[in-house]
Amino acid sequence: DAKTTQPPSMDCAEGRAANLPCNHSTISGNEYVYWYRQIHSQGPQYIIHGLKNNETNEMASLIITEDRKSSTLILPHATLRDTAVYYCIAGAGSYQLTFGKGTKLSVIP
Amino acid sequence: DVKVTQSSRYLVKRTGEKVFLECVQDMDHENMFWYRQDPGLGLRLIYFSYDVKMKEKGDIPEGYSVSREKKERFSLILESASTNQTSMYLCASSLSRADEQYFGPGTRLTVT
Numbered sequence: 001d002a003k004t005t006q007p008p009s010m011d012c013a014e015g016r017a018a019n020l021p022c023n024h025s026t027i028s029g030n031e032y033v034y035w036y037r038q039i040h041s042q043g044p045q046y047i048i049h050g051l052k053n054n055e056t057n058e059m060a061s062l063i064i065t066e067d068r069k070s071s072t073l074i075l076p077h078a079t080l081r082d083t084a085v086y087y088c089i090a091g092a093g094s095y096q097l098t099f100g101k102g103t104k105l106s107v108i109p
Numbered sequence: 110d111v112k113v114t115q116s117s118r119y120l121v122k123r124t125g126e127k128v129f130l131e132c133v134q135d136m137d138h139e140n141m142f143w144y145r146q147d148p149g150l151g152l153r154l155i156y157f158s159y160d161v162k163m164k165e166k167g168d169i170p171e172g173y174s175v176s177r178e179k180k181e182r183f184s185l186i187l188e189s190a191s192t193n194q195t196s197m198y199l200c201a202s203s204l205s206r207a208d209e210q211y212f213g214p215g216t217r218l219t220v221t
Contacts, residue, residue: 032207043113043199043212044152087151093206095140095165099152 002027002090009104012082018075020103022088025069030092033064035073036099037084044087044099047073078107112136113213115200121219128187130216132200140203141183142210143167143175145196152199158183159206190220 005023012018024033034049048055048062050071055062061074075082087102116131134141142157144167154167156175164175172194176184183202187194197217201210 034209036210041215043201043215044210046209046211049209095157095159095206097210098154098168099144101149101151 002031004088004090004100006086006088006100006103008101009106011106011108012075012078014080014107014109015077018073018078018082018105018107020073020075020086020088020105021070022073023070024088024090027068027090028092031090032092033062033068033071034089034091034097035060035062036087036089037082037105038087038102039081039084047086078105080107080109083107113200113202113211115198115213115216117216118214119217119219121221122187122190123221124191126187126190126220128190128218128220130185130187130198130200130218132183132185132202132213133181134183134202134211135181136202136204136211137180138202138204138211139180140206140210141177142201142203143173143183143185144199144201145169146199146215147196155185190218192220194218195220 035047036044038044064071085102091097113134143155144152158164158177174186200213203210
Protein backbone atom coordinates (compact mmCIF):
# COMPACT_ATOMS: atom_id res chain seq x y z
CA ASP A 1 0.00 0.00 0.00
CA ALA A 2 1.05 3.56 -0.58
CA LYS A 3 1.44 5.56 2.61
CA THR A 4 -1.19 8.25 3.17
CA THR A 5 -0.96 11.40 5.26
CA GLN A 6 -4.01 13.12 6.74
CA PRO A 7 -4.40 15.93 9.27
CA PRO A 8 -5.28 14.47 12.68
CA SER A 9 -8.32 16.69 13.16
CA MET A 10 -10.56 19.26 11.48
CA ASP A 11 -13.61 21.31 12.36
CA CYS A 12 -16.44 22.24 10.03
CA ALA A 13 -19.53 24.39 10.59
CA GLU A 14 -22.84 22.61 10.15
CA GLY A 15 -24.27 23.18 6.69
CA ARG A 16 -20.93 24.09 5.15
CA ALA A 17 -18.82 21.91 2.90
CA ALA A 18 -16.23 19.76 4.63
CA ASN A 19 -13.04 19.32 2.60
CA LEU A 20 -10.79 16.58 3.90
CA PRO A 21 -7.32 16.38 2.34
CA CYS A 22 -5.14 13.34 1.88
CA ASN A 23 -1.59 13.07 0.61
CA HIS A 24 -0.50 9.86 -1.14
CA SER A 25 2.62 10.92 -3.02
CA THR A 26 3.96 7.36 -3.46
CA ILE A 27 0.77 5.91 -4.95
CA SER A 28 1.36 3.54 -7.83
CA GLY A 29 -0.59 3.33 -11.08
CA ASN A 30 -2.82 0.43 -10.08
CA GLU A 31 -3.73 1.69 -6.62
CA TYR A 32 -7.13 3.16 -5.88
CA VAL A 33 -7.91 5.86 -3.33
CA TYR A 34 -10.60 4.71 -0.87
CA TRP A 35 -12.38 6.74 1.76
CA TYR A 36 -14.11 5.27 4.79
CA ARG A 37 -15.45 6.82 7.96
CA GLN A 38 -16.05 5.51 11.44
CA ILE A 39 -18.63 6.99 13.74
CA HIS A 40 -17.92 6.38 17.41
CA SER A 41 -18.46 2.75 18.52
CA GLN A 42 -19.53 1.59 15.05
CA GLY A 43 -17.80 -0.33 12.29
CA PRO A 44 -16.21 1.68 9.45
CA GLN A 45 -18.49 2.73 6.63
CA TYR A 46 -17.43 2.91 2.99
CA ILE A 47 -17.85 6.34 1.39
CA ILE A 48 -16.29 6.42 -2.06
CA HIS A 49 -13.28 5.34 -4.09
CA GLY A 50 -11.56 6.31 -7.33
CA LEU A 51 -8.57 5.61 -9.53
CA LYS A 52 -7.91 8.66 -11.70
CA ASN A 53 -11.12 10.53 -12.34
CA ASN A 54 -13.15 12.52 -9.90
CA GLU A 55 -16.07 10.59 -8.44
CA THR A 56 -19.38 11.57 -6.89
CA ASN A 57 -22.07 9.59 -5.13
CA GLU A 58 -24.95 10.35 -2.80
CA MET A 59 -22.61 10.77 0.15
CA ALA A 60 -19.61 12.70 -1.13
CA SER A 61 -17.32 13.77 -3.93
CA LEU A 62 -13.73 12.66 -4.43
CA ILE A 63 -11.32 14.96 -6.20
CA ILE A 64 -7.99 13.38 -7.25
CA THR A 65 -5.21 15.60 -8.54
CA GLU A 66 -3.91 14.97 -12.02
CA ASP A 67 -0.61 13.59 -10.73
CA ARG A 68 -2.60 11.42 -8.28
CA LYS A 69 -0.37 12.45 -5.38
CA SER A 70 -3.21 13.88 -3.35
CA SER A 71 -6.97 13.87 -3.08
CA THR A 72 -9.80 15.66 -1.30
CA LEU A 73 -13.01 14.21 0.04
CA ILE A 74 -15.85 16.72 -0.05
CA LEU A 75 -19.00 16.42 2.07
CA PRO A 76 -21.11 19.13 0.42
CA HIS A 77 -23.38 20.04 3.37
CA ALA A 78 -21.96 18.68 6.61
CA THR A 79 -24.40 17.69 9.34
CA LEU A 80 -23.79 16.75 12.97
CA ARG A 81 -24.14 13.09 11.95
CA ASP A 82 -21.02 13.47 9.79
CA THR A 83 -18.86 13.82 12.91
CA ALA A 84 -16.53 10.83 12.61
CA VAL A 85 -13.00 9.69 11.91
CA TYR A 86 -12.34 9.70 8.15
CA TYR A 87 -9.77 7.30 6.68
CA CYS A 88 -8.03 7.78 3.34
CA ILE A 89 -6.47 4.59 2.04
CA ALA A 90 -4.46 3.85 -1.08
CA GLY A 91 -4.38 0.25 -2.23
CA ALA A 92 -4.68 -2.06 -5.20
CA GLY A 93 -7.74 -3.78 -3.81
CA SER A 94 -9.59 -5.06 -0.81
CA TYR A 95 -6.74 -7.30 0.31
CA GLN A 96 -4.39 -4.37 0.62
CA LEU A 97 -6.31 -1.77 2.56
CA THR A 98 -4.32 -0.48 5.51
CA PHE A 99 -6.24 1.82 7.79
CA GLY A 100 -4.12 4.55 9.37
CA LYS A 101 -5.15 7.01 12.07
CA GLY A 102 -7.40 9.14 9.87
CA THR A 103 -8.81 12.63 10.38
CA LYS A 104 -11.23 13.29 13.20
CA LEU A 105 -13.88 15.60 11.74
CA SER A 106 -15.98 17.56 14.18
CA VAL A 107 -19.07 19.25 12.77
CA ILE A 108 -19.91 22.27 14.90
CA PRO A 109 -23.52 23.50 15.29
CA ASP B 110 -29.59 -3.81 1.92
CA VAL B 111 -26.06 -4.88 2.66
CA LYS B 112 -25.57 -6.60 6.00
CA VAL B 113 -22.65 -7.97 7.99
CA THR B 114 -23.49 -9.29 11.43
CA GLN B 115 -21.27 -10.35 14.29
CA SER B 116 -22.31 -12.79 16.97
CA SER B 117 -21.78 -10.52 19.99
CA ARG B 118 -21.33 -6.82 20.64
CA TYR B 119 -19.59 -7.39 23.97
CA LEU B 120 -17.76 -10.45 25.26
CA VAL B 121 -15.80 -11.11 28.45
CA LYS B 122 -13.53 -14.17 28.63
CA ARG B 123 -10.87 -15.47 30.96
CA THR B 124 -7.21 -15.96 30.13
CA GLY B 125 -6.63 -19.34 28.52
CA GLU B 126 -10.18 -19.80 27.25
CA LYS B 127 -10.89 -20.70 23.64
CA VAL B 128 -12.90 -17.92 22.02
CA PHE B 129 -14.99 -18.01 18.86
CA LEU B 130 -16.08 -14.85 17.09
CA GLU B 131 -18.61 -15.37 14.33
CA CYS B 132 -19.31 -13.19 11.32
CA VAL B 133 -22.07 -13.64 8.75
CA GLN B 134 -22.70 -11.70 5.54
CA ASP B 135 -25.80 -11.92 3.40
CA MET B 136 -24.41 -10.39 0.21
CA ASP B 137 -22.85 -13.46 -1.42
CA HIS B 138 -19.44 -11.78 -1.15
CA GLU B 139 -16.29 -13.69 -2.08
CA ASN B 140 -13.96 -11.99 0.38
CA MET B 141 -14.16 -11.73 4.15
CA PHE B 142 -11.81 -10.09 6.63
CA TRP B 143 -11.05 -9.94 10.33
CA TYR B 144 -9.47 -6.82 11.86
CA ARG B 145 -8.72 -5.66 15.34
CA GLN B 146 -8.81 -2.01 16.37
CA ASP B 147 -6.86 -0.57 19.27
CA PRO B 148 -6.50 3.06 20.38
CA GLY B 149 -3.62 4.76 18.59
CA LEU B 150 -2.98 1.78 16.29
CA GLY B 151 -5.85 2.00 13.83
CA LEU B 152 -7.33 -1.09 12.20
CA ARG B 153 -4.98 -4.00 11.68
CA LEU B 154 -5.75 -6.96 9.45
CA ILE B 155 -5.58 -10.34 11.18
CA TYR B 156 -6.73 -12.75 8.43
CA PHE B 157 -8.74 -12.67 5.25
CA SER B 158 -10.43 -15.27 3.09
CA TYR B 159 -11.05 -15.03 -0.66
CA ASP B 160 -13.08 -18.21 -0.99
CA VAL B 161 -14.56 -21.05 1.02
CA LYS B 162 -11.83 -22.94 2.90
CA MET B 163 -9.21 -20.45 1.66
CA LYS B 164 -7.41 -18.09 4.01
CA GLU B 165 -4.45 -15.75 4.04
CA LYS B 166 -2.57 -14.20 6.92
CA GLY B 167 -2.83 -10.48 7.41
CA ASP B 168 -0.47 -8.24 9.34
CA ILE B 169 -0.97 -9.72 12.83
CA PRO B 170 -2.07 -13.39 12.62
CA GLU B 171 -0.16 -14.62 15.68
CA GLY B 172 -2.44 -16.07 18.33
CA TYR B 173 -5.42 -16.34 15.95
CA SER B 174 -6.84 -18.82 13.50
CA VAL B 175 -9.85 -18.66 11.18
CA SER B 176 -12.37 -20.94 9.58
CA ARG B 177 -14.54 -20.50 6.50
CA GLU B 178 -16.63 -23.57 5.84
CA LYS B 179 -19.47 -21.70 4.14
CA LYS B 180 -19.33 -18.66 1.89
CA GLU B 181 -21.41 -16.48 4.18
CA ARG B 182 -19.65 -17.29 7.45
CA PHE B 183 -16.13 -16.44 8.65
CA SER B 184 -15.03 -17.34 12.16
CA LEU B 185 -12.12 -15.98 14.17
CA ILE B 186 -10.70 -18.28 16.82
CA LEU B 187 -8.51 -17.39 19.75
CA GLU B 188 -7.08 -20.76 20.77
CA SER B 189 -5.98 -19.56 24.21
CA ALA B 190 -7.08 -16.04 24.96
CA SER B 191 -4.58 -13.66 26.50
CA THR B 192 -5.01 -10.21 28.01
CA ASN B 193 -3.20 -8.58 25.08
CA GLN B 194 -6.02 -9.78 22.85
CA THR B 195 -8.46 -7.45 24.58
CA SER B 196 -9.63 -5.32 21.68
CA MET B 197 -12.43 -4.37 19.30
CA TYR B 198 -12.77 -7.01 16.58
CA LEU B 199 -14.29 -6.03 13.25
CA CYS B 200 -15.42 -8.28 10.44
CA ALA B 201 -15.83 -7.09 6.85
CA SER B 202 -16.71 -8.48 3.44
CA SER B 203 -16.30 -7.41 -0.17
CA LEU B 204 -17.59 -8.66 -3.49
CA SER B 205 -14.31 -8.65 -5.35
CA ARG B 206 -10.73 -7.55 -4.97
CA ALA B 207 -11.17 -3.91 -5.96
CA ASP B 208 -14.53 -3.41 -4.31
CA GLU B 209 -15.34 -1.61 -1.10
CA GLN B 210 -15.54 -3.46 2.18
CA TYR B 211 -18.68 -3.60 4.30
CA PHE B 212 -18.12 -3.80 8.01
CA GLY B 213 -20.04 -5.34 10.85
CA PRO B 214 -20.76 -3.48 14.09
CA GLY B 215 -17.78 -4.99 15.93
CA THR B 216 -17.27 -7.17 18.99
CA ARG B 217 -15.59 -5.62 22.00
CA LEU B 218 -13.68 -8.48 23.63
CA THR B 219 -12.25 -8.20 27.12
CA VAL B 220 -9.90 -10.92 28.37
CA THR B 221 -9.37 -10.92 32.13
